[in-house]
Amino acid sequence: MQPHPRRWLILIVLCLSTLVLVIDNMALTVAVPALAGDLGATSQDIQWILESYMLVFAGLLLTAGSLSDRYGRRKLMVIGLVLFGAASLAATFAADPGQLIAARVAMGVGGAMIMPNTLSILMVVFPDEAERRKAMAAGAAFAVLGLIGGPVAGGALIASLGWEAVFWINVPVALLAIVAALTLMPESKGSAAKPDPVGAVLSVIGMSALVWTINELAHGIAWIPLIVAVVALAAFIGWELRTEHPMVPLKLFRDRDFSGGSLSLTLVQIGSGGMLLVLTQYMQFVLGYTPAQAGLAFIPMVIASVAFNGLGAALGGKLGNRTTAVLGMLVMAGGFAVLGLSTPDSFVGLAVAQVVLGAGSGLAGPTAIAALMGAVPTEQAGVGSALNDTIQQAGAALGVAILGSLATSSFSSAMPATAPEAARRSVAAAVADPSLADAARHAYDAAMSTAFLGAAAGVLGAAVLALFLLRGRAVSSPSRPEAVSELASVR
Incomplete structure (x- = not known):
């Protein structure tokens, strides 16, 4: 398989797509005091603002990855970028904690559609093992940059523009990634397989409940989410092993x-x-x-x-x-x-x-x-x-x-x-x-x-x-x- 002629430009698009997710999550941590005071958020509100994204994101990753193989990786990533950017824009207009939580849920859906496709598209456009290693190293470096740079950039933006700035910054980055993806990136998909709705539902329930349980460990064991996670994930594994067309x-x-x-x-x-x-x-x-x-x-x-x-x-x-x-x-x-x-x-x-x-x-x-x-x-x-x-x-x-x-x-x-x-x-x-x-x-x-x-x-x-x-x-x-x-x- 021949390498894609624009593969290094495509790598920049993939890095931008990953960077917008990493910066958002890290920058939001330093925005908590400012948005809590402005929106009148309680400690429970803050917990849901932070965790609602992760619950949806983790729960949908497997389903989003499966859908991208079936319907197109670029297509799913672009849809995810559109949703993530639009939800970020909506978050800047939030007038109360409930509206901000709803925007974070939508951002989690968009993030789940973006994240798996960055690595899968990289695999397709870099078929050569040596070049792929270099591309993965560059992607990891960008992720680390966002991980550390997020709080620094977030702190500077919040000081001058307010907490809304940590969401505003996502919009131009997402727009740039969308335009570049549609212009530079090839579409790719796997061999057509029948949908697995049972597997999708069980994975969403099981992973969301598992992340919820983990997040609550500091306050003790949350027994109901733990039981739901164990039952749903066990059912998911059993179903995937015996179904003719497994999602995973x-x-x-x-x-x-x-x-x-x-x-x-x-x-x-x-x-x-x-x-x-x-x-x-x-x-x-x-x-x-x-x-x-x-x-x-x-x-x-x-x-x-x-x-x-x-x-x-x-x-x-x-x-x-x-x-x-x-x-x-x-x-x-x-x-x-x-x-x-x-x-x-x-x-x-x-x-x-x-x-x-x-x-x-x-x-x-x-x-x-x-x-x-x-x-x-x-x-x-x-x-x-x-x-x-x-x-x-x-x-x-x-x-x-x-x-x-x-x-x-x-x-x-x-x-x-x-x-x-x-x-x-x-x-x-x-x-x-x-x-x-x-x-x-x-x-x-x-x-x-x-x-x-x-x-x-x-x-x-x-x-x-x-x-x-x-x-x-x-x-x-x-x-x-x-x-x-x-x-x-x-x-």
């Missing part, structure tokens, strides 16, 4: 590269998913950084991640997926150990730990994804990409819940027993009390150590899985002849 090809998990990449990425995301939450709070409440300063303090991680994404792409082709992924995960575990075993009370200490973490993630992440997606037939690239996104989203949500719970419980136990209950549960409330501020800072030091040592253990577990499950050599991609013969037209 679960047989992919029989492939060592797919199962090894999936499981190891889940553990990596659990380790790194809560890192920003814990480290950002440490910078602001212990070191006294402003939100903008905290965002800027992550620049060393961005630089290291971008640099080592490129190196990881080169090493993956030469050493193979297993060696490069395991090496990256071991380096990441070392970075978490540095944070857990020391108390970085200066920017230099934080920068060193972040460079190690960024280097490890740059080596491990794109390589593990390359191994995972290398096992996916090209005609199922959409649903394969959706599976990858779903796994990473679930891992990131688990990371926030697990590391957040570890930090909270460790902080509470380290605070004086005579401290008020609110101060023992929240570092923000504790540092606001001058008589407890020093004790709270020392307690959060201990909490951060506990959380990051747990993260190091999780990433080490990922390295062990990758070592035993991933193949030792770089394997041929889904552009191999038997897969290409099944690929529908790319026009």
Whole structure:
């Protein structure tokens, strides 16, 4: 299969599409105080503003990936960009929390239609394994840039234009991506298969309930969503295994590269998913950084991640997926150990730990994804990409819940027993009390150590899985002849 002549321009479109999703979610976190005051939002309203998007997004990923394979990946992505941009525009006019929640739900639907197609289109326009690795590394670098740059850009925009700016910024980016997609990008789809409405409904219910359960772990086990998640996902797996036309090809998990990449990425995301939450709070409440300063303090991680994404792409082709992924995960575990075993009370200490973490993630992440997606037939690239996104989203949500719970419980136990209950549960409330501020800072030091040592253990577990499950050599991609013969037209 010949590479697409405009593939590098198409990569820019795919990066823009991913960037708009990442920046929105990260920038919104710094907008919470401003929009809460303006809209009169309660704590429960804020929770729904943040989580309604994730519930819909995670629930629809698998269905959206399957639909894109059937009806066209570019088509679904453009529809998603239109919906995401329109919902972002509507969010700027929200007059109460209910209207903003409704806009966030619509943004979640649009995001679910965009996300799986970025990687599946990349697979189609980059059939060459070496070029695909470089393209994946560039995409990962853009995602990291948005992850860290979102809070910085959001803080600056909110200070001058108000909370609405974090939604306004999505509109021109989405418009640019739509025009570029229609102008530059080829349409592609998989072999026509019958729809699987039962699988779609069960996956939406099961994944939404699972994310809801994970998000509530900090407050205790939400039994009803947990039961719904277990029943719906078990029914989904049973149905997909016996139906003649499954929405999700679960047989992919029989492939060592797919199962090894999936499981190891889940553990990596659990380790790194809560890192920003814990480290950002440490910078602001212990070191006294402003939100903008905290965002800027992550620049060393961005630089290291971008640099080592490129190196990881080169090493993956030469050493193979297993060696490069395991090496990256071991380096990441070392970075978490540095944070857990020391108390970085200066920017230099934080920068060193972040460079190690960024280097490890740059080596491990794109390589593990390359191994995972290398096992996916090209005609199922959409649903394969959706599976990858779903796994990473679930891992990131688990990371926030697990590391957040570890930090909270460790902080509470380290605070004086005579401290008020609110101060023992929240570092923000504790540092606001001058008589407890020093004790709270020392307690959060201990909490951060506990959380990051747990993260190091999780990433080490990922390295062990990758070592035993991933193949030792770089394997041929889904552009191999038997897969290409099944690929529908790319026009």
